[in-house]
Amino acid sequence: MLQSSNLTFQYKKTDRLFRFPNIDLKTQENLLILGKSGIGKTTLLHLLAGILKPSSGIVAVNNVDITRLRDNSLDRFRGQNIGLVFQQNHAIQTLNVLENLKARLFFSYQKVNLQKIEALLAELDLLDCKTSKIQTLSEGQLQRLGIALSVIHEPELILADEPTSSLDDANCKIVLDLLVKQAAKTKANLVVITHDHRIRPYFQNTIVL
């Protein structure tokens, strides 16, 4: 469950104060946040992930107000409860696909379960490249690895930043289907921010910033 209320944010040395609409998602509900470039979508996503601290307001993930957590507790909470899908690939280049997923579980304070990793890789059509180095993967494989890294630890909340904007219609559908399916499997809230209106039909809730 994700809630935010009265969220405002101001970057240091700037005048602009962002005010964001309240969010209240029940278990398994998903949310699409739409808005034009520069409106503050990534800023809001970073507030929901606890990467930025708001100037005011709260963000509660599974009833924990993450704005009140101190650095170590916040890192730990985020590692265990939040999965982030970035536009750019965030895999560790010196590790192969399997090692990246093992590392992700390790940093989430979870036991490394090879069967679980391989099952997810098979679902995302990545099993054949489990020992491949990151720099040898195709764009599509990298994208699917990004999804694998964001869900392997079965987070309560999956946050995705523009996961489809550079994709053609066929790949856009593949990525969205995977995200929605993975979120449903672990009963997670899925929040996607984008300016890509093609993905609107996938979502129960939409906020336009």
Ligand SMILES: Nc1ncnc2c1ncn2[C@@H]1O[C@H](COP(=O)(O)OP(=O)(O)OP(=O)(O)O)[C@@H](O)[C@H]1O
């Ligand atoms: N670290 C920062 N310091 C000062 N201003 C910033 C910082 N990061 C972002 N901004 C400004 O805040 C505004 C909102 O940025 P943000 O990245 O949240 O927008 P966005 O809606 O995600 O845009 P886009 O769709 O282009 O990625 C922009 O005007 C940006 O220049």
